[in-house]
Amino acid sequence: xxxxxxxxLLALATPLGGQSRPRARDLGIVxxxxxxxxLDAITDVSGVRVGQVTIAxxxxxxxxxxxILPHDGNVFRDKVPAAVIVGNAFGKLAxxxxxxxxxxxxxxxxxxxxxxxxxxxxxxxxxxxxxxxxEDVRSAxxxxxxxxxxxxNDIRARPITxxxxxxxxxxxxxxxxxxxxxxxxxGTIAFGWKGGIGTASxxxxxxLGGWTVGVLVQTNFGGVLTIAxxxxxxxxxxxxxxxxxxxxxxxxVVATDAPLDHRQLERLGRRALAGLARxxxxxxxxxxxxxxxxxxxxxxxxxxxRTGALPTDRPTACPTLSRWSPxxxxxxxxxx
Numbered sequence: 001x002x003x004x005x006x007x008x009l010l011a012l013a014t015p016l017g018g019q020s021r022p023r024a025r026d027l028g029i030v031x032x033x034x035x036x037x038x039l040d041a042i043t044d045v046s047g048v049r050v051g052q053v054t055i056a057x058x059x060x061x062x063x064x065x066x067x068i069l070p071h072d073g074n075v076f077r078d079k080v081p082a083a084v085i086v087g088n089a090f091g092k093l094a095x096x097x098x099x100x101x102x103x104x105x106x107x108x109x110x111x112x113x114x115x116x117x118x119x120x121x122x123x124x125x126x127x128x129x130x131x132x133x134x135e136d137v138r139s140a141x142x143x144x145x146x147x148x149x150x151x152x153n154d155i156r157a158r159p160i161t162x163x164x165x166x167x168x169x170x171x172x173x174x175x176x177x178x179x180x181x182x183x184x185x186x187g188t189i190a191f192g193w194k195g196g197i198g199t200a201s202x203x204x205x206x207x208l209g210g211w212t213v214g215v216l217v218q219t220n221f222g223g224v225l226t227i228a229x230x231x232x233x234x235x236x237x238x239x240x241x242x243x244x245x246x247x248x249x250x251x252x253v254v255a256t257d258a259p260l261d262h263r264q265l266e267r268l269g270r271r272a273l274a275g276l277a278r279x280x281x282x283x284x285x286x287x288x289x290x291x292x293x294x295x296x297x298x299x300x301x302x303x304x305x306r307t308g309a310l311p312t313d314r315p316t317a318c319p320t321l322s323r324w325s326p327x328x329x330x331x332x333x334x335x336x
Contacts, residue, residue, distance in 0.1 A: 023179075031228045037201035041177045042214035044201035045255040047071040047296050050216065051172030052183030052197070053164045060154040066183035066197055067121065067168040068109040068216060068253050070294050074131050076140060079104040082294040083262050085269035087276070089247050091288020092117045095143035096207070103262030105294050107142045108169050111184035111251050114148040116160035123165035145290055147220035147249040149187030177216065188220035188259045191233055191280065192240040196218040204258075215272065221248030221287050226280035233280060249288035250276065260295040269293040298300035 011111045020181055022029075025040060037044025049072065053063040067130065070080045079163075082105035084096040094117055099105055107128055112120045124142035128134060149155060168183070185196030201214040223241035225233035233239035240248070252272045260268065269291035 014074055029227070032202065033138070034202040034204065037105070037203055037212055037214065039176055040201055041199040042068065042201060042216040042253065042255050043174045043177055043199075044203075045212050045214040045257050045296055047174075047223045048214065048255050049172040049174050050177045050199075051168040051170070052170040052178060052330065053171075054182050054186050054210050055159050055164065056186060059080045060079075061157060061159050062151050062153040062158075062181075062187035062236045063155070063159060064183040064186040065160060065164050065168040066111040066185065066216070066218065067165070067172050068255070069104060069169070069172050070255065070296065072110075074133055075108065075115040075225055076106045076128050076131065076134055076137065079106045079262055080266060080296065083265035083269055085266060085273065085290030085291040085293065087291070088208040088283055088285070088287050089290075090286055091146065091290060093143070093145045093288075093290050093292075094118075094121045096290075096292075097140045098141040099143060100262075105143065105292075107140060108172075109292055110142070110144045110165060110168070111154060111253075112144065112146055112165075113155055113187065114146045114150070115155050115158050117144050119158065120144045120165050121160065123162040124169075126162060127166055127169050134167075145218070145291065145292065146207070147184070147218050147250040147251060147288070149188070149189075149220060150204070151189055153187035157231055179256070184218045184251075187218075188218065189240070190219040190221055190250075191223055191225040192238045193225070195221075211256055213254065213256045214266075216253045216254075218251040221250050221281055221289075222284060223293060224280040226278065229278075230309055231280075239280075248284075248286070250281070250290075252276070252289075252291040254291060254293040255296065256293075257296045265295060 027315060041047055049069040050090060051067040052064065058064055081103060082099050084099050092114060097318055110120050110124055121142040121144045125140055128140045129137055179198055180196040183197055188195035197218060199216045201212055204211045224239040253267060254272055272291045
C-alpha cells in the first residue's frame, strides 16, 4: 500500500512544533501510481472527521490525543462495518475483540499514549453515554489504541484528561489534517527520526469503482526508512535497530467509501501491513502493529450516518417489538 508509505513520510517530515514544512507531494515526491484525493488525507473519505489535542508542557510532557470519527452522526446508533488486524500484538488496543466479533464499530477511534488508554476509554464512554438517543445504553465499546511515547514524554505522569479526549472528539472536523508532532504523535519516534501523525489518500480509477481509501498513522517504531524503494535510512546512516531490533509501535487507521463488509475490511487491513513492510519497518517482537479498517457504506452500498442509518440484525430491529428484553420472544410476522 503505497499510500501508507506516503503517510509515513509525511509523519516524519515535520518538526516538533507541528506541520510547518511542505508535504512530500508538494516537493514532487510522488509514491505509487494512483491519484491522491483533494486533501491527500483520510478525510477525503466522505464523512470522516479528525480531531486532535496536543499536550506539551516544558521539556517533559509531550503527548496528546488524535480522534477519528467515521461520520457526523451517532456512531453508536449508526454503526459502521469494521475490522481490526493484528500484525504484532505487543500493544494495547481496547475494544478490538468486539469489533471483530460483531464486525462493526460503534465509537470514535482514539489514539493516545500507552498508559493513557484506560483514561481515554473512560472518556469515550462519557461521550457515548451523553449523546442524545443513548439515554438507555448500558453497554458500549470504546476503541482506543496507543503507541509508547515514553522516550520524549514523561509517560508515567499520564497527563491525558477526560476533557482532552472530549475536546478532541467534539472539535473533530472534515478538511485538512494537521500532521507531524501533533495530537497522539507529539512524542513519537520512527526510524530514528522524529515520528508523528501522518495521513494520505488514494482514489481507485472510475472503471474499478472510483472508491477512495484514506489512511492515518501514529508512527513510533524502528527499522531502516525506505521511501518508494529508496534506502533513505541506510544512505543517510540514520535508523533505529537498538534493543529488540528497534521495538516500537504503529497504529494504522484505514477508511474507505467502498461498500465492504467485515471480511473484506480484514483483507484491506492486511494490505496496510504490506505497506508498512515497504517502509522498512522491523516489526519486532516488542512492536505493536495494528490496523483498524472501516467502511462508510454497508456491503449493500447504502451509506450510514445521520441520513443513512440502517436497521441492524439486533432484536430491537424487530418491527413487532417496541422494546426488547431478555424474556421477550419474537414470533414470526409478515412484516419485512
